[in-house]
Amino acid sequence: MPNLVMVMPYQAYLGKARAEGFRITAIWDPAEAGRLFGADAPAYLEEVEAQADGLRLVDFTDRVAYADAIRSAVRETGAEHVWHVGSEESMQLAYEVADDLGAAVNSPHSVFLLNDKLAMRTLLRDKGISTVRFATADRWQDVEKLLDGFTLPVVVKPAALSASRGTLLLTDPAGLPAWGDELAALAYSGPLLVEEYLRGPxxxxxxxxxxxxxxxxxxxxxxxxxxxxxxxxxxxxxxxxxxxxxxxxxxxxxxxxxxxxxxxxxxxxxxxxxxxxxxxxxxxxxxxxxxxxxxxxxxxxxxxxxxxxxxxxxxxxxxxxxxxxxxxxxxxxxxxxxxxxxxxxxxxxxxxxxxxxxxxxxxxxxxxxxxxxxxxxxxxxxxxxxxxxxxxxxxxxxxxxxxxx
Incomplete structure (x- = not known):
């Protein structure tokens, strides 16, 4: 039965993995579990530990500790693969470490191209696939000067947040400061996208x-x-x-x-x-x-x-x-x-x-x-x-x- 190190495996995944012949060493961040499951997070992680073949807890925002947790889990279990199909925010580093270890299921670059909205949009433009007009900004304050190249309304969104967080249909530049406040509340300071508004089902x-x-x-x-x-x-x-x-x-x-x-x-x-x-x-x-x-x-x-x-x-x-x-x-x-x-x-x-x-x-x-x-x-x-x-x-x-x- 092959060993698999899996970051953020949900409870529902663990029995399925065993049924397909895998032993799972799970890596979770208690804070991430808290964001997902609230007060039920401790009990949720206890159940993960009961179903998995091992559980390691680490702060995903501590890049050094997170990378070390993956490396040590692979070293101690002899895992053939490292896999992460949970939240995108912690996915990239897992694939980079896995690639260094020769245990990546997918290349870090391919995962980045799919998960990062700016990287994906740039790839599509360069390949001539699904052309959509877009522009980028480093700060929300820089978005207004980009609007001359678009017809309002436009879609504005962060390049690296999931779950529709920070995504907005902007109908008037006067709405930008409120959007900036929303991004600040999400503690987001990365690249921003301005895209033409696509209409249809x-x-x-x-x-x-x-x-x-x-x-x-x-x-x-x-x-x-x-x-x-x-x-x-x-x-x-x-x-x-x-x-x-x-x-x-x-x-x-x-x-x-x-x-x-x-x-x-x-x-x-x-x-x-x-x-x-x-x-x-x-x-x-x-x-x-x-x-x-x-x-x-x-x-x-x-x-x-x-x-x-x-x-x-x-x-x-x-x-x-x-x-x-x-x-x-x-x-x-x-x-x-x-x-x-x-x-x-x-x-x-x-x-x-x-x-x-x-x-x-x-x-x-x-x-x-x-x-x-x-x-x-x-x-x-x-x-x-x-x-x-x-x-x-x-x-x-x-x-x-x-x-x-």
């Missing part, structure tokens, strides 16, 4: 790469919430195969080829404009927002296990057709929660797989400006089509009543 392409060959697992339709923030209010997996979705999927594969990606999952976001599909961004990991759960509900295909099969060189794909998996997010008026009703009625519905509303009276419902500030979600069992799935989600939203102060 938005999709994501879920892929699994095995020995450099890219397999499309399916296309997910993204349902956006209100602008100016690009926060999804839901996802529908199982978009019917049409000429348009084949174009969308082919473009994602073209990006993966250009980046030299060799193994594992990728999640590529694409907008189908009047001029054809255009790539928004990509990540060298599984899709977030529970998309792997939707794939399994819709098709029965275990994409988390398939990820480890890919590492072992084995190819597996979902059957064509199937149902539609749907996750719908809640967004209520912000304020102090006074009361909530209807949750039990929702749980009693036979098409509800999972319901999450992590608030109690007295808690503050924040304004929804990123995926981290949404107000919970419902995952529905497979529906016959998108219309049925969305009607079911509307029924769930109608049942939940909140009162805020």
């Amino acid at each position: 938005e999709f994501s392409v879920e892929t699994m790469t095995v020995r450099g060959e890219h397999h499309v697992l399916g296309v997910t339709r993204k349902l956006l919430g209100p602008l100016p923030h690009f926060v999804e209010r839901g996802h529908l997996f199982g978009e019917p195969e049409t000429a348009a979705t084949r174009q969308v999927a082919a473009l994602a594969v073209e990006l993966l080829d250009a980046a030299g990606y060799q193994c594992g999952p990728a999640h590529t976001e694409v907008i189908l404009t009047a001029d054809g599909p255009r790539i928004v961004e990509s990540q060298a990991r599984l899709g977030g927002d529970k998309i792997p759960n939707l794939i399994e509900l819709a098709t029965g295909f275990d994409v988390k296990r398939a990820m480890f099969a890919a590492l072992a060189g084995r190819t597996s794909r979902p059957e064509r057709g199937g149902l539609v998996g749907h996750i719908a997010y809640f967004s209520f008026p912000p304020g102090v929660l006074r009361s909530v009703s209807g949750l039990d009625a929702v749980r009693a519905l036979d098409y509800v797989d999972t319901l999450s509303f992590p608030f109690a009276p007295g808690d503050v419902l924040p304004e929804t400006v990123s995926s981290k500030t949404r107000h919970g979600f419902v995952i529905l069992t497979g529906s016959a089509d998108a219309a049925e799935a969305q009607a079911r989600a509307d029924r769930v939203r109608a049942l939940i009543e909140v009162e805020v102060r």
Whole structure:
């Protein structure tokens, strides 16, 4: 059974790895676990430790300690590979260290080209793929002078943050200082992107790469919430195969080829404009927002296990057709929660797989400006089509009543 050092393996990955023949030494940052799981983080890490063959805790922001933790784990376990398919912010250094050790699943450069929004946009421009007008700035104060080359509105975003954080549709330069405050609150000081605003339906392409060959697992339709923030209010997996979705999927594969990606999952976001599909961004990991759960509900295909099969060189794909998996997010008026009703009625519905509303009276419902500030979600069992799935989600939203102060 080969040894694998894995950074940030989620609990759901560990049993899948063992089923595909891997022993996992896990590396986690308690602070990162706290950001993801809140007060449940200590118990979450205890469960990771119970399921893994070893657990090392380290501060991912301490580059020296983080690199040393990876090196010592490889040295002590004889691991053949180091893998990181968690949060992008800590991914690059892991691949650089793995490359030095001859244990990288993918080259650091290929991962950088996918995860970093500026690097990806530059690669696409240089290859003549999915051309999108863009400009870069080092500070938000420098953005206004770049706007002469664009027609408002434009999209402004940090090059190296995930989960829609700091991404904004800018309609007036007067909104730049508030955006600057948002970036400061996120402690972000890296490169910034100004991009033309792409109009059209938005999709994501879920892929699994095995020995450099890219397999499309399916296309997910993204349902956006209100602008100016690009926060999804839901996802529908199982978009019917049409000429348009084949174009969308082919473009994602073209990006993966250009980046030299060799193994594992990728999640590529694409907008189908009047001029054809255009790539928004990509990540060298599984899709977030529970998309792997939707794939399994819709098709029965275990994409988390398939990820480890890919590492072992084995190819597996979902059957064509199937149902539609749907996750719908809640967004209520912000304020102090006074009361909530209807949750039990929702749980009693036979098409509800999972319901999450992590608030109690007295808690503050924040304004929804990123995926981290949404107000919970419902995952529905497979529906016959998108219309049925969305009607079911509307029924769930109608049942939940909140009162805020």
